[in-house]
Amino acid sequence: MNALPVNEHVEQPLLEVRDFQVELITDAGIVRAVDAVSFSIHRGETVTIIGESGSGKSTTAMGLLGLLPEDLAVLSGSVRIDGVDVIADRKAIDKVRGRTLALIPQDPMTALSPVHSIGNQLSEAIRIAGAASKDPGAVRARAIRLLEQVHIPTPDAQLKKYPHQLSGGMLQRVLIAIALASEPQLLVADEPTSALDVTVQAGILDLLLELQEQRGIGILMITHDLGVARLISDRIHVMKDGAFVESGEVQQIVENPSTEYTRKLLAAVPVLGAWDETPAATTLTTTGASND
Amino acid sequence: MTKYILKRLGQGLLTVFLTVSTVFVLVRLAPGDPAVAYAGPLATTEQLAKVREQFGLDLPLIQQYWIFLQQLFTGNLGTSYSFQAPAIQVVLERLPYTLTLATASILLTAVVAIPLGVWMSRRPDTKKEFGVNVLTIAGQSMPDFWTGIMLLTFFAVLIPIFPASGFATWSALVLPTVTIAILQIALISRMVRREMTTNFAAPYLTVARSRGVRNSLLTWRYAMGNSAIPVFTALGTRFAAMLNGVVVVEVVFAWPGVGSLIVRALETRDYPLIVATVLVTAVLAVGVQLLIDLAYPLLDPRIRLGKAATA
Numbered sequence: 001m002n003a004l005p006v007n008e009h010v011e012q013p014l015l016e017v018r019d020f021q022v023e024l025i026t027d028a029g030i031v032r033a034v035d036a037v038s039f040s041i042h043r044g045e046t047v048t049i050i051g052e053s054g055s056g057k058s059t060t061a062m063g064l065l066g067l068l069p070e071d072l073a074v075l076s077g078s079v080r081i082d083g084v085d086v087i088a089d090r091k092a093i094d095k096v097r098g099r100t101l102a103l104i105p106q107d108p109m110t111a112l113s114p115v116h117s118i119g120n121q122l123s124e125a126i127r128i129a130g131a132a133s134k135d136p137g138a139v140r141a142r143a144i145r146l147l148e149q150v151h152i153p154t155p156d157a158q159l160k161k162y163p164h165q166l167s168g169g170m171l172q173r174v175l176i177a178i179a180l181a182s183e184p185q186l187l188v189a190d191e192p193t194s195a196l197d198v199t200v201q202a203g204i205l206d207l208l209l210e211l212q213e214q215r216g217i218g219i220l221m222i223t224h225d226l227g228v229a230r231l232i233s234d235r236i237h238v239m240k241d242g243a244f245v246e247s248g249e250v251q252q253i254v255e256n257p258s259t260e261y262t263r264k265l266l267a268a269v270p271v272l273g274a275w276d277e278t279p280a281a282t283t284l285t286t287t288g289a290s291n292d
Numbered sequence: 293m294t295k296y297i298l299k300r301l302g303q304g305l306l307t308v309f310l311t312v313s314t315v316f317v318l319v320r321l322a323p324g325d326p327a328v329a330y331a332g333p334l335a336t337t338e339q340l341a342k343v344r345e346q347f348g349l350d351l352p353l354i355q356q357y358w359i360f361l362q363q364l365f366t367g368n369l370g371t372s373y374s375f376q377a378p379a380i381q382v383v384l385e386r387l388p389y390t391l392t393l394a395t396a397s398i399l400l401t402a403v404v405a406i407p408l409g410v411w412m413s414r415r416p417d418t419k420k421e422f423g424v425n426v427l428t429i430a431g432q433s434m435p436d437f438w439t440g441i442m443l444l445t446f447f448a449v450l451i452p453i454f455p456a457s458g459f460a461t462w463s464a465l466v467l468p469t470v471t472i473a474i475l476q477i478a479l480i481s482r483m484v485r486r487e488m489t490t491n492f493a494a495p496y497l498t499v500a501r502s503r504g505v506r507n508s509l510l511t512w513r514y515a516m517g518n519s520a521i522p523v524f525t526a527l528g529t530r531f532a533a534m535l536n537g538v539v540v541v542e543v544v545f546a547w548p549g550v551g552s553l554i555v556r557a558l559e560t561r562d563y564p565l566i567v568a569t570v571l572v573t574a575v576l577a578v579g580v581q582l583l584i585d586l587a588y589p590l591l592d593p594r595i596r597l598g599k600a601a602t603a
Contacts, residue, residue: 067498071417098504105502110495115517115592121500128504162593178503 012083013040014100014186014218015064019077020087022056022063022242026072033059035242036077039235041186044216048229050265051239057222058106060239061190065103066093082185098128102179103188104208107195108171112163119143119159122178129182146177150207169200176207186218193228205232226265230254238262300585304578308571315570316360319563320353326561330373347373347563360567369571370564374556379568383550387572389459390549393542394534396465397472402527405477409484410511413492431478440471440544457546468545472538476530483526487519494518520591528584535580536573 022034034056041047049057062068064079066086079087082100086093105111112121122143127134140159147155150173163171172192179187189208193201209232212219223229229236229250236253238246238261245259257263327343328335335343344350348359363370372379408424415421447467448456455464491497492515500514535550542551550569557565589596 062498065502067502094504097502103499103502105495105499107495111499113496113500113514113518114594115520116513117593124505124509125503162597164594165597175499182503 011043013042013080014082015041015220016080017064017077018079020060020064020079021076022059022068023074023076024059024068024072025074030074033242034063037237037239037242037244039237039244039247041218041220043185043218044212045234046212046219046221046232048221048223048233048236049239049244050223050226050229050236052224052265055239056242057224057239058190059242061103061188061220061222065097065101065188066090067103098125099182100184101186101188102182102184103190104172104176104179104192106191108168108175109163109195111175112171114163116162117159118161118163118166118174122146122159122174122181125178125181142181143177146180147174149180149211150174150177152177167200168196169203172196172200172204173207176204176211180211183215184217186220188220188222190222191224192221194223194225201228208232224265226254226268238265297582297586300582304575304582307578308574311574312364312567312571313357316357316563316567317353319561319566320356324561326373326563329560329562349563369568372557372565372568373562374560374565375562379562379564380572382565383553383568383572386548386550386553389547390535390538390542390551392459392465393468393472393538393547393549394531396469397476397534397538398527398531400469400473401476401480401530404473405480406484406516406523408477409481410488410516412481412485413488413515414511416489425482428478428482431474432482434474436471436475436538437540437544439474440468440541443467443471444544459548464545468538468541468547471541471544472534480523480526480530484519484523487522488515491515491518521588524587524591525584528580528587532577532580532584535576 017040018038019036020034020038021032021036024031024033037060039047039049049060051057059068063073063075064081064086068075070090075087077087078085081093081096084092084096086096112118119140123136123139126139126142126146143159144155147158152158152170152173158166158170158174166174187208192208193204196204205228208219211217219232221229221232233250236248236250237244238253238259240261246253246257246262253262254266257266325340326347326349327340330347331339331343341350348356351359360370367380369379371377372382375382408428412421412424444456444467447454453463454467455461458464488511492510497510497514500510505514538547538549539551539555541547542549543555546552550573554566554569556562557569
């Protein structure tokens with residue numbers, strides 16, 4: 001499971017999305033939330049979709065995970081996860097979720113069932129993954145090991161706890177541990193740090209990078225935060241109104257944005273500096289900085 | 293915890309005391325004369341006066357209440373006029389029948405309404421769900437005396453498979469139970485459906501689905517686990533209400549329970565019996581409510597372990 005050199009893309013991509021389209025049936029009519037997007041992610045790569053609220057980035061993620069309500073979302077195009085087209089065969093997603101593919105959700109505080117313990121929900125993920133034996137002792141040992149891997153202190157004691165007893169940052173680590181239970185090859189991180197304090201965000205991103213380095217996991221990162229995108233991405237797709245307006249390597253997008261929209265997103269990043277600095281550099285425009 | 297229980301028991305005692313006192317005064321203010329009911333319409337004025345004196349009804353209200361309070365603390369609620377037996381004993385003899393009927397009804401309700409509500413929540417806006425929905429509205433709209441009479445007509449008279457009245461055999465339990473449960477099933481199943489729908493839209497359910505949790509587990513473990521408190525509360529509250537006597541149904545089926553007893557007590561202006569019935573049912577209602585509240589911590593770790601604000 002070592003990370004492969006980034007340029008060696010001879011193998012098939014972990015995720016290959018072609019002309020993916022999501023139409024949502026709303027009271028106001030049919031809305032094309034995602035309009036023919038194409039991208040791919042290989043082992044060990046992080047690809048980021050960045051855009052402001054309502055640009056369709058989260059819908060893209062939820063769509064390819066098959067998590068949009070079936071009666072309200074019409075999906076088309078092709079999404080190949082490890083070679084399996086989950087749009088052509090809608091049942092195929094069941095075999096991929098919780099095995100090849102895992103989700104790290106947006107708001108850790110609401111992402112775990114409040115009436116079941118951490119250990120309970122983690123063990124369930126371990127049993128679904130089928131990696132460890134079903135023996136309770138083995139499952140528990142694996143649960144503790146997973147919590148250790150995401151750097152949760154005293155994992156033993158945490159298993160008994162319930163979600164309301166942990167902080168947002170800790171819960172996000174638990175959710176990452178749950179995601180890792182299945183030894184996934186691809187993680188979809190839907191704004192994994194947007195609900196967390198700034199100091200905690202860095203820790204979670206470090207953890208994701210560390211896990212990627214160790215395991216060569218591919219990551220699809222959804223964010224509105226260019227700081228996050230810059231830190232961890234190999235490639236960035238800038239999304240607006242359901243379509244990619246700009247795609248490319250991080251460096252290229254950041255240093256030489258080709259569209260006005262990307263320039264605005266770049267300008268929305270707060271810059272730390274003296275109070276008397278020129279207004280352009282210190283603008284704290286927050287157009288793109290709210291959650292979906 | 294012990295302190296909490298003691299506090300709740302204290303509150304409960306106060307509730308029961310105030311209820312019983314209110315009823316004690318109100319029945320005496322209401323029109324109607326127990327002496328007439330007891331001695332019959334042909335009794336002379338002297339006879340009536342004698343009966344009133346015998347029952348202590350000739351005394352001023354405040355003095356009657358004082359005597360009642362003294363009796364209350366010795367657990368004696370006076371002698372029932374019509375049964376000529378201690379009122380509390382008459383009520384307690386009827387209580388098992390009401391308990392049986394209420395327990396059977398609430399069990400039938402839970403067993404049918406929970407799966408039905410879950411089923412409806414899983415097939416929203418389909419034709420079948422619409423059909424069941426219409427049935428539940430019908431169930432809610434049918435008055436229980438009418439349902440009872442219909443069931444009696446069909447299953448005791450036209451096709452005599454169940455007894456029409458009383459409680460001589462266990463099969464007599466079926467019709468009154470079904471009558472009560474129809475309304476309760478209609479109400480509870482719609483509530484289960486609403487709770488399940490809400491929980492199915494919750495983020496943790498989507499996240500659980502993303503990690504490959506099977507649909508049956510999503511339904512029963514996740515959505516039901518999180519719907520348990522409101523559903524349990526509704527069932528418990530309805531059970532408590534049934535213990536207060538399912539008056540109409542008991543009368544329709546001549547069920548020898550507390551409900552039909554209170555009707556008779558009211559008809560005969562049997563003051564001690566009315567007060568005794570109210571006392572017993574109030575104690576039961578308060579007790580069941582306390583048990584429901586004590587069960588919350590078992591169902592919800594946020595209550596059990598505190599720090600609920602962050603959840």
